[in-house]
Amino acid sequence: MTTVAVLGGGMVGVCCALELQRRGMTVTLIDRREPGQETSYGNSGVLARSSLMPMNNPGLWKALPKLLSNRTTSLRYHLPFLLKNIRWTAGFLARARGRAFQETTTALDALIRLSIDEHLSLMAQAGALPRLRDNGWLMLYRSEAGFDAAAMGRACYASYGVRSEILDPGALAEMEPSLSPIFHRALWIKDAHSVDNPSALVAAYAQLFADRGGVIRRSDLRDVIPDGSGWSVTDTDGSRHQTDRVVVALGPWAPEFMSRIGIHVPMGFERGYHMHYGAEGNATLARPIYDTAGGYVLSPMEQGLRLTTGVELTDRDAPRNLSQLTSATSAARQAFPLGAALDPAPWMGRRPTLPDSRPIIGEAPGRSGLWLAFGHQHIGFSTGPGTASILADLMTEAAPAIDPAPFRPGRFLH
Numbered sequence: 449m450t451t452v453a454v455l456g457g458g459m460v461g462v463c464c465a466l467e468l469q470r471r472g473m474t475v476t477l478i479d480r481r482e483p484g485q486e487t488s489y490g491n492s493g494v495l496a497r498s499s500l501m502p503m504n505n506p507g508l509w510k511a512l513p514k515l516l517s518n519r520t521t522s523l524r525y526h527l528p529f530l531l532k533n534i535r536w537t538a539g540f541l542a543r544a545r546g547r548a549f550q551e552t553t554t555a556l557d558a559l560i561r562l563s564i565d566e567h568l569s570l571m572a573q574a575g576a577l578p579r580l581r582d583n584g585w586l587m588l589y590r591s592e593a594g595f596d597a598a599a600m601g602r603a604c605y606a607s608y609g610v611r612s613e614i615l616d617p618g619a620l621a622e623m624e625p626s627l628s629p630i631f632h633r634a635l636w637i638k639d640a641h642s643v644d645n646p647s648a649l650v651a652a653y654a655q656l657f658a659d660r661g662g663v664i665r666r667s668d669l670r671d672v673i674p675d676g677s678g679w680s681v682t683d684t685d686g687s688r689h690q691t692d693r694v695v696v697a698l699g700p701w702a703p704e705f706m707s708r709i710g711i712h713v714p715m716g717f718e719r720g721y722h723m724h725y726g727a728e729g730n731a732t733l734a735r736p737i738y739d740t741a742g743g744y745v746l747s748p749m750e751q752g753l754r755l756t757t758g759v760e761l762t763d764r765d766a767p768r769n770l771s772q773l774t775s776a777t778s779a780a781r782q783a784f785p786l787g788a789a790l791d792p793a794p795w796m797g798r799r800p801t802l803p804d805s806r807p808i809i810g811e812a813p814g815r816s817g818l819w820l821a822f823g824h825q826h827i828g829f830s831t832g833p834g835t836a837s838i839l840a841d842l843m844t845e846a847a848p849a850i851d852p853a854p855f856r857p858g859r860f861l862h
């Protein structure tokens with residue numbers, strides 16, 4: 449029987465492990481932590497068809513002068529990082545228009561649709577359906593100008609058939625009565641789900657994998673080296689694990705790992721923070737909201753109301769900068785009666801982003817048996833299952849459920 453080692457136990461790796469196991473392979477899932485403790489832990493838990501629009505979209509050009517001020521809550525950047533990674537920066541900007549953008553939205557739409565179907569099936573199998581809400585999410589606009597500026601997004605959603613509805617303040621108040629009446633309009637994305645604890649969902653999928661005989665190993669990985677017709681995975685204490693195939697699903701740590709085998713991955717790190725808050729009185733939220741002017745998402749979670757920040761483009765491990773979280777929290781307090789902060793310290797994660805905002809899914813060029821699944825930017829929590837489906841189809845030479853070409857590793861790896 450074919451043996452596979454899946455490196456990385458985030459949403460992407462766990463879904464790959466489950467799917468390859470389903471296809472009859474003997475799978476070991478390896479992570480230095482418990483599954484779902486890194487990027488897949490702290491996200492907003494939104495699974496939305498509207499996420500087909502990447503950050504590098506044609507609207508970026510108009511917003512650029514404001515964004516370059518480096519004062520907006522939605523985006524901050526560290527210039528030396530952008531200059532040091534000029535290939536990524538130039539590639540990211542170049543793809544914010546024209547055919548590349550079109551190809552990305554089409555590819556991501558297919559991946560998201562496939563993934564949502566797969567998530568619903570996996571949640572049922574893992575007994576995790578009680579974590580799911582299917583009441584959409586809300587994009588909120590504080591002014592007519594803000595609403596108008598988002599017209600391109602609405603046109604894009606409409607062209608892909610994403611179900612949505614524009615709400616006036618009255619309709620918004622009916623839907624979310626605890627919001628302050630500061631929003632001029634809202635867009636209710638109906639084609640969206642959310643969960644109340646992303647990390648617990650990854651853990652439930654990992655448990656399903658283990659219940660079906662999968663092995664989960666805790667190990668700090670160092671390297672992979674060719675070994676006969678397969679691969680040898682080594683960890684930092686020198687132990688080795690021999691396997692026929694390897695899947696690298698290390699999220700933002702993938703470039704560091706790949707560089708050890710001589711493969712350069714042009715990845716940007718879109719860092720984001722979260723903090724949980726209580727609510728004053730009986731205030732509640734029924735679904736996640738995105739305050740577009742405030743630059744944050746507020747999601748009801750098991751742990752409290754999770755406020756997640758926009759993008760901080762910098763080195764993966766640069767010192768924390770809490771200025772976005774501070775401004776986002778002030779903006780959120782205008783919108784909702786937030787109570788006290790509930791965590792001892794803010795959480796920080798890194799959205800792993802390739803220049804065209806599409807993940808890499810497939811076999812590494814020239815390295816037979818080395819498979820790759822990383823670079824899922826803002827949507828890896830949603831698109832883990834679809835990624836696993838494509839990867840398993842390619843590995844078993846089955847007809848892929850969707851076109852895998854937009855995700856081929858050869859776009860950036862040689």
Ligand SMILES: Cc1cc2nc3c(=O)[nH]c(=O)nc-3n(C[C@H](O)[C@H](O)[C@H](O)COP(=O)(O)OP(=O)(O)OC[C@H]3O[C@@H](n4cnc5c(N)ncnc54)[C@H](O)[C@@H]3O)c2cc1C
Nearest residue numbers: 458460480487488491492493494669699720827828829830
């Ligand atoms: C603030 C924020 C909000 C977000 N909101 C959403 C959202 O609402 N919806 C959505 O779909 N996505 C969202 N995302 C994006 C999503 O969280 C990521 O795309 C996704 O979690 C990436 O999953 P992954 O499995 O690739 O990476 P990870 O979850 O980071 O998994 C990688 C794993 O590799 C392991 N690892 C790394 N190096 C080693 C090593 N040397 N040895 C052993 N193990 C190692 C890590 O421990 C980790 O478990 C958000 C991200 C952020 C930061």
